[in-house]
Every structure is written in C-alpha cells, then in structure tokens.
Amino acid sequence: MTVASTESLTKVYGDRVAVDKVTMTVRRGEVYGFLGPNGAGKTTTLRMLLGLIRPTSGSARASTSVGALIEGPGFFPYLSGRANLKVLARHRGLPDSEVERVLERVDLASRGDDRFKGYSLGMKQRLGVAAALMGDPELIVLDEPTNGLDPAGMADMRALVVDLARGGQTVLLSSHLLAEVQEICHRVGVIDDGRLLRESTVAELRGGVSLRVRATPEPEALAVAMRLAGDDGVRRDTDGSLLLTLPADRAPDVARALVEARVDVHEITAAERSLEEVFFEMTSQKESVR
Numbered sequence: 252m253t254v255a256s257t258e259s260l261t262k263v264y265g266d267r268v269a270v271d272k273v274t275m276t277v278r279r280g281e282v283y284g285f286l287g288p289n290g291a292g293k294t295t296t297l298r299m300l301l302g303l304i305r306p307t308s309g310s311a312r313a314s315t316s317v318g319a320l321i322e323g324p325g326f327f328p329y330l331s332g333r334a335n336l337k338v339l340a341r342h343r344g345l346p347d348s349e350v351e352r353v354l355e356r357v358d359l360a361s362r363g364d365d366r367f368k369g370y371s372l373g374m375k376q377r378l379g380v381a382a383a384l385m386g387d388p389e390l391i392v393l394d395e396p397t398n399g400l401d402p403a404g405m406a407d408m409r410a411l412v413v414d415l416a417r418g419g420q421t422v423l424l425s426s427h428l429l430a431e432v433q434e435i436c437h438r439v440g441v442i443d444d445g446r447l448l449r450e451s452t453v454a455e456l457r458g459g460v461s462l463r464v465r466a467t468p469e470p471e472a473l474a475v476a477m478r479l480a481g482d483d484g485v486r487r488d489t490d491g492s493l494l495l496t497l498p499a500d501r502a503p504d505v506a507r508a509l510v511e512a513r514v515d516v517h518e519i520t521a522a523e524r525s526l527e528e529v530f531f532e533m534t535s536q537k538e539s540v541r
C-alpha cells in the first residue's frame with residue numbers, strides 16, 4: 252500500500268529546474284532511500300511532499316500521518332532534550348508519556364536531562380528523530396540524517412533507522428551515500444539533476460547476482476555461456492572474464508557444461524555489482540544521451 256507519492260512533481264526556481272517531473276511512490280513498511288548527489292533536488296522534493304513549499308506543477312501527497320526531520324532541528328540550546336520535546340508535546344497536545352516513549356526509542360532517555368547545547372551532533376540528530384516520532388506518525392521523513400556525523404554517529408543513526416523499520420515504521424530518507432542506502436534501504440529512487448533516473452529495489456538496481464566465469468579457451472567458454480544464459484545474459488568484463496546473468500545456484504550446471512565442452516575452468520564465483528557501479532553507470536548514460 253502506498254503511503255506517499257508524487258506525480259510529475261516539478262519545481263522551478265527562476266530558470267533553474269530543481270525538480271523535474273518526479274514520479275515516485277513510498278510503500279507502507281519499507282525504508283525508501285532517496286539517493287542522489289548534492290544539489291540533485293532531494294530536499295526540494297521532500298519539502299513539497301511535506302507541503303512546506305508548493306510545486307510549480309505536478310502533485311505530491313502523503314496519504315497518512317507524517318513526522319519529519321528536514322532541516323537542522325530547531326531546539327532551544329539551554330533547555331534539556333527532554334524539556335525541548337515537552338515544549339513540542341504541549342504545542343501539539345500530546346502527553347508527556349509520549350516524550351518518554353520517543354526518548355527511549357532513540358536511546359536518549361538517560362541523557363534526556365542534559366542541555367541540548369552539550370549534545371554531540373549525533374545526539375542532536377537523534378533528538379530530531381525523536382521529535383519526528385512524536386504522535387506515532389505512520390511515515391517518517393529524514394533528510395540526510397547522517398550528514399555531518401562522525402562514523403560512530405552515522406552507525407548509530409543507521410542502526411536506529413533499521414530498528415525503526417523492524418518495528419514496522421515506514422521511513423523515507425534521503426542520502427548522497429550509496430553504501431548507506433545499500434545497507435539500510437529496501438527500495439531506492441535515484442535522482443540526479445532534478446530527474447528520477449530509476450526507482451526499484453536495491454537488488455533489482457544491482458541487476459541481481461551474476462556468475463563470474465574465467466575459462467579458456469575463451470571462444471568456446473563464450474559459446475557455452477551464451478547457451479546457458481542467453482545471448483543477452485553474457486557480458487565480457489574488462490579482465491577477460493565472463494559475467495553471466497544467472498542465479499548463484501546455477502554454478503554447478505555452468506561448471507559441468509564447460510567441462511563437457513572441454514573448456515578449462517579457472518574460476519566460477521558469484522559476483523554482485525555494487526550500487527555504486529550501477530549509479531555511476533546510470534549517471535554516465537544520462538550524460539551521453541544529452
């Protein structure tokens with residue numbers, strides 16, 4: 252079930268198209284990674300989805316309750332984390348018990364009485380997530396939640412997102428870090444230069460698992476590979492090995508067929524493309540179309 256979606260969403264600033272006909276959907280229960288380099292249009296898209304700015308054309312809607320951490324959370328520096336959340340809770344008519352629940356959720360309960368001012372950046376971000384979780388919204392939107400954090404803070408934030416997802420929380424997060432998205436997201440929308448290049452699961456995006464085969468003589472190996480994986484299912488890698496689009500459990504079949512064809516097998520391994528490779532391939536394809 253879709254909890255948030257955009258349809259041909261567009262935002263123009265002067266002569267700059269910040270977001271260009273973006274159509275995306277976030278489904279209930281998933282961690283959706285909105286992935287793209289700085290300036291790609293992620294924040295602008297999220298702000299339109301949250302109704303903070305108006306689209307130039309197209310539409311964006313969240314069909315459910317939403318909590319968000321979108322720009323550096325505005326907390327009072329001299330109040331404690333707990334007191335800051337209480338201010339927000341009063342403002343929104345929520346009980347103090349909700350403050351305690353979300354402080355526990357982001358693992359800040361024991362530091363809740365410290366002044367916000369003295370928090371590390373990671374703790375400040377986690378307090379921001381706590382604020383977004385107040386009132387138990389079905390969807391939470393996190394704009395670059397790990398940006399600026401040190402490695403430990405990033406790891407904490409990733410663990411928190413994974414933990415929220417395990418509890419059934421739907422999360423939409425933006426990131427320019429491929430490794431991060433690969434690690435914690437179920438589905439990804441790749442955005443560059445305002446345009447959504449692709450939307451799919453992380454696994455689909457990487458093109459599934461393929462088998463890397465190193466065998467000689469090469470022409471005979473290629474013929475066998477094509478017979479098993481189809482003409483379109485074989486690529487030759489730069490080092491001369493063959494990449495077959497076949498699931499890893501077909502490795503024994505491939506080995507047998509090669510041996511039967513009197514081909515010497517030097518290596519058969521499962522090879523998965525990293526999201527990084529796919530991303531650069533995608534963005535360079537886009538360049539060449541221009």
Ligand SMILES: Nc1ncnc2c1ncn2[C@@H]1O[C@H](COP(=O)(O)OP(=O)(O)OP(=O)(O)O)[C@@H](O)[C@H]1O
Binds near residue numbers: 267287289293
């Ligand atoms: N209020 C604004 N006025 C003019 N241009 C803007 C405005 N907001 C964003 N832009 C431009 O729109 C483009 C997309 O910006 P946006 O902040 O959405 O990108 P982003 O992917 O979130 O990048 P970052 O991670 O750097 O925030 C950029 O070129 C930016 O300069």
